[in-house]
Amino acid sequence: MPDMAEIGDKPLEKTEIGKMPEVSAAKKIAGIISWFIIPLVLLTIADRLWAWGAWIRKKENSNRILSTFKKKRKMRKKIVAGNWKMNMNLQDGVA
Numbered sequence: 395m396p397d398m399a400e401i402g403d404k405p406l407e408k409t410e411i412g413k414m415p416e417v418s419a420a421k422k423i424a425g426i427i428s429w430f431i432i433p434l435v436l437l438t439i440a441d442r443l444w445a446w447g448a449w450i451r452k453k454e455n456s457n458r459i460l461s462t463f464k465k466k467r468k469m470r471k472k473i474v475a476g477n478w479k480m481n482m483n484l485q486d487g488v489a
Contacts, residue, residue, distance in 0.1 A: 406412035 401409055401411075
């Protein structure tokens, strides 16, 4: 607090202490934007990136499952007539 000597005989409104700080509307709007809107936008972008990544992982897993069912089945080996115990493979049976 200033002394009475610093204030002098002037009314309080005319002294430096008695004046209201000059804060313009632009500064108030900038303060609101910097404390509310910018973090909100950043968190929204982060959330969308996270959700997009989860969606991609889900799609990859579902495609992997679908691709296993869509694989063509291998044909069975041809049956070799004759003594099947002796003929261990197709080449032995044909020869």
